[in-house]
Amino acid sequence: MSDFFIPKLAVVGVGLIGGSFALALKEAGLVGEVVGIGRGRANLETALKKGVVDAFTHSLAEGVAGADVVFLATPVQTLAKVAAEVIPHMKPGSVLTDGGSVKAEVICAIEPLLREDIQFVPGHPVAGTEQSGAAAAFASLYRGRRCILTPTSRTDGQALELIKSLWQAAGSEVVVMTPEKHDRVLAGISHLPHMVAYALVDAVANCGGENENILNYSAGGFRDFTRIASSDPTMWRDIALSNRVALLEVLETFEHSLAEVKRDICQGNGEALYDFFLRSKQRRDAIV
Amino acid sequence: MSDFFIPKLAVVGVGLIGGSFALALKEAGLVGEVVGIGRGRANLETALKKGVVDAFTHSLAEGVAGADVVFLATPVQTLAKVAAEVIPHMKPGSVLTDGGSVKAEVICAIEPLLREDIQFVPGHPVAGTEQSGAAAAFASLYRGRRCILTPTSRTDGQALELIKSLWQAAGSEVVVMTPEKHDRVLAGISHLPHMVAYALVDAVANCGGENENILNYSAGGFRDFTRIASSDPTMWRDIALSNRVALLEVLETFEHSLAEVKRDICQGNGEALYDFFLRSKQRRDAIV
Ligand SMILES: NC(=O)c1ccc[n+]([C@@H]2O[C@H](COP(=O)([O-])OP(=O)(O)OC[C@H]3O[C@@H](n4cnc5c(N)ncnc54)[C@H](OP(=O)(O)O)[C@@H]3O)[C@@H](O)[C@H]2O)c1
Ligand SMILES: NC(=O)c1ccc[n+]([C@@H]2O[C@H](COP(=O)([O-])OP(=O)(O)OC[C@H]3O[C@@H](n4cnc5c(N)ncnc54)[C@H](OP(=O)(O)O)[C@@H]3O)[C@@H](O)[C@H]2O)c1
Numbered sequence: 001m002s003d004f005f006i007p008k009l010a011v012v013g014v015g016l017i018g019g020s021f022a023l024a025l026k027e028a029g030l031v032g033e034v035v036g037i038g039r040g041r042a043n044l045e046t047a048l049k050k051g052v053v054d055a056f057t058h059s060l061a062e063g064v065a066g067a068d069v070v071f072l073a074t075p076v077q078t079l080a081k082v083a084a085e086v087i088p089h090m091k092p093g094s095v096l097t098d099g100g101s102v103k104a105e106v107i108c109a110i111e112p113l114l115r116e117d118i119q120f121v122p123g124h125p126v127a128g129t130e131q132s133g134a135a136a137a138f139a140s141l142y143r144g145r146r147c148i149l150t151p152t153s154r155t156d157g158q159a160l161e162l163i164k165s166l167w168q169a170a171g172s173e174v175v176v177m178t179p180e181k182h183d184r185v186l187a188g189i190s191h192l193p194h195m196v197a198y199a200l201v202d203a204v205a206n207c208g209g210e211n212e213n214i215l216n217y218s219a220g221g222f223r224d225f226t227r228i229a230s231s232d233p234t235m236w237r238d239i240a241l242s243n244r245v246a247l248l249e250v251l252e253t254f255e256h257s258l259a260e261v262k263r264d265i266c267q268g269n270g271e272a273l274y275d276f277f278l279r280s281k282q283r284r285d286a287i288v
Numbered sequence: 289m290s291d292f293f294i295p296k297l298a299v300v301g302v303g304l305i306g307g308s309f310a311l312a313l314k315e316a317g318l319v320g321e322v323v324g325i326g327r328g329r330a331n332l333e334t335a336l337k338k339g340v341v342d343a344f345t346h347s348l349a350e351g352v353a354g355a356d357v358v359f360l361a362t363p364v365q366t367l368a369k370v371a372a373e374v375i376p377h378m379k380p381g382s383v384l385t386d387g388g389s390v391k392a393e394v395i396c397a398i399e400p401l402l403r404e405d406i407q408f409v410p411g412h413p414v415a416g417t418e419q420s421g422a423a424a425a426f427a428s429l430y431r432g433r434r435c436i437l438t439p440t441s442r443t444d445g446q447a448l449e450l451i452k453s454l455w456q457a458a459g460s461e462v463v464v465m466t467p468e469k470h471d472r473v474l475a476g477i478s479h480l481p482h483m484v485a486y487a488l489v490d491a492v493a494n495c496g497g498e499n500e501n502i503l504n505y506s507a508g509g510f511r512d513f514t515r516i517a518s519s520d521p522t523m524w525r526d527i528a529l530s531n532r533v534a535l536l537e538v539l540e541t542f543e544h545s546l547a548e549v550k551r552d553i554c555q556g557n558g559e560a561l562y563d564f565f566l567r568s569k570q571r572r573d574a575i576v
Contacts, residue, residue: 281517
C-alpha cells in the first residue's frame with residue numbers, strides 16, 4: 001500500500017486522534033519509533049502502557065528533535081501555538097501535519113511560521129467517537145473512514161503524497177479539497193449537528209417545571225439522538241470559535257428550516273409539514 | 289405476570305405498533321384470536337403470513353364485533369375518526385385502548401363518543417423504530433421499554449388494570465401520568481428532536497451551493513444523528529398537528545438555547561461556549 005517508512009514519528013497530543021494514528025501506523029509496520037508529547041503525565045503513561053508510544057516527554061523541543069513526521073493532534077485553538085514551538089526544533093526536510101477539525105484558520109496561522117526546509121500538510125480525519133484521551137485510542141479508528149487533506153499553494157507535492165500514504169495505510173480513503181470547502185462542508189455535516197445536539201439537551205432540560213426533570217423520561221431514541229452532546233467541551237469550543245464564519249452561516253440556514261416547520265405547525269398546515277418531512281426523509285434515506 | 293386472558297383482540301392499523309402489540313401478547317399466551325383491521329390488502333396479508341393476525345378484514349364493524357379488547361394503532365389524527373366508527377359495534381363490557389403518540393387532544397375527541405358500557409384506556413408505548421408496517425413488527429419491541437398510560441377521571445380502574453397487565457406482559461414498565469404531562473414530556477424528549485432532525489437534514493441539504501450536495505460528504509456521525517429524520521412523514525405530521533401547543537412551547541425553548549450558542553459564537557465567547565457544552569454533556573451523560 002505504501003513505500004514509505006517513518007523512522008521516527010512525533011505525536012503532539014496523544015489523545016483519541018493522535019493515539020489512534022500512531023497505533024494504526026504501528027500496526028501497518030510503517031513507523032519505527034513513536035514519541036508522544038503532552039502536558040499531563042497520566043495520559044502519556046497510559047499511552048506508553050498501551051503501546052501507543054514508545055517514549056514520551058513533556059518537552060516539545062525534545063520530542064520533535066530528529067522526527068521525520070510531526071503530527072499535531074491537540075485542540076484546534078492550540079495548534080498554531082504548538083506549531084510555533086515545534087517548528088524551530090524540527091529536522092530539516094521533515095514534515096509537519098495535523099488532524100484538526102477546522103482548516104482555514106489553522107493554516108492561516110501556521111503557514112507564516114514555517115521554515116523553508118519544512119513542509120506542512122494540513123489534514124482532518126473524519127472519524128471519531130465521544131471518547132477522548134489515549135485510553136480511547138484504537139488502531140482501526142480510521143479504517144473505512146475518510147481523511148480530508150487540504151493543501152494550499154505552499155504545500156509540497158511529495159509531502160502531500162507521503163501524508164496521503166500514511167492515512168491510506170491507516171485504512172482511510174483520502175479526499176483532497178480546499179481548506180475553505182472543507183470548513184463549509186464540515187460546518188454542515190458535523191459542526192452544526194453538534195451545536196444542535198448541545199442546544200437540544202439544554203432546551204429539554206430547561207423546559208420542565210421547577211422540580212420536573214423531563215430528561216428523566218428520555219428513552220433510547222433521545223439518548224441516541226443526543227449522543228454527540230457527550231463530546232468533549234474543549235474540543236467543541238475550539239471548533240466553534242475557529243470555524244465561526246462557516247458555522248454561523250449554516251446555523252442561520254438551520255434557523256430558517258426550523259422556522260418553516262414552526263410556522264407550519266402554528267398554522268396547522270399538515271400538507272406543508274408532510275412535504276417537508278417527506279423531503280427530509282428522502283434526503284436522509286439517500287445518504288445510507 | 290398477568291391473570292388476564294383476551295379471547296379476541298382486534299387491532300386497527302396493523303403496523304409497527306399494532307403488529308408488535310399483537311405479537312407480544314401472542315408470545316405471552318395472553319390472547320386467543322387476533323383480528324387485524326386495515327385499508328390496504330398487502331399489509332394485512334403480510335401480517336397474516338407473519339402470524340401477527342389470525343384473520344383480517346377491511347370492515348371496522350366486522351373486525352371489532354365480539355372483541356374483548358380493541359387496540360387502535362393508526363396515525364394520531366385518524367384515531368378519533370376510527371373510534372367513532374368502531375364504538376357503535378363494540379361488545380358491551382369491552383375495552384378500547386390506543387397507542388397514539390399524543391394524548392390530550394385524542395382523549396378530548398374520543399371520550400365524548402364513548403358508550404356507558406365501554407371503557408377507554410388511553411396509552412402510548414414509548415418504543416419504536418423508523419420502520420413501519422406489519423413487516424417491521426416484532427414481538428420484543430416493547431421489552432424493557434416504558435409504556436405510558438394516561439387515564440382521566442372517566443377511566444375505569446379495572447380496565448386500566450387490564451391494559452396495564454397487557455403492556456407488562458409485553459415486557460414494558462407501565463408509567464401512569466396525566467395526558468397533559470405526557471404531551472409536555474413527549475414534546476421535549478421525542479417530538480422536538482424529530483422536528484430538529486427533519487430541519488437539520490433540510491438545512492444541510494440547502495446550505496451547499498447550486499451543484500454541491502454537502503450531504504454526500506456525510507459520514508457515520510451525521511447518519512446516526514439524523515436517523516430519526518427517516519421516520520414516517522404521515523405519523524409525524526399528525527403528531528406535530530395534534531401536540532401543537534406543547535410542541536411550540538419546547539420549540540421556542542430550543543430556539544432560545546440555540547440563540548445563546550449562536551450569540552456566544554458570534555462574540556467569540558469561548559468561556560461561555562465551554563460552560564454551555566459542559567453543562568449539556570453532563571446532563572446527557574447523566575441519562576445513560
Ligand atoms: N474526536 C474527534 O471526533 C475528532 C475527529 C477528528 C479530528 N479531531 C481533532 O483532533 C484533535 C484532537 O482531538 P481528540 O479527540 O484526539 O482529543 P483528545 O483525545 O482530548 O486529545 C487531545 C490531546 O491534546 C492534548 N492537549 C489538550 N489541550 C492541550 C493544550 N492546551 N496544549 C497542548 N496540548 C493539549 C491533551 O494531552 P495533554 O493533556 O497531556 O496535553 C490530549 O491528550 C482536535 O484538534 C480535534 O478537533 C477530533
Ligand atoms: N413508530 C413509532 O415509533 C411509534 C411509537 C409509539 C406510538 N406510535 C403511534 O402508533 C400509531 C401507529 O404507528 P406505527 O408506527 O405503527 O405506524 P405504521 O407502521 O405506519 O402503522 C399504521 C397503520 O395504520 C393504518 N393506517 C394508516 N393511515 C390510516 C388511516 N388514515 N385510517 C386508518 N388506518 C390507517 C395503516 O394500515 P392500512 O394502510 O392498511 O390502513 C398502517 O398499517 C401512531 O398513532 C403513532 O403515533 C408510533
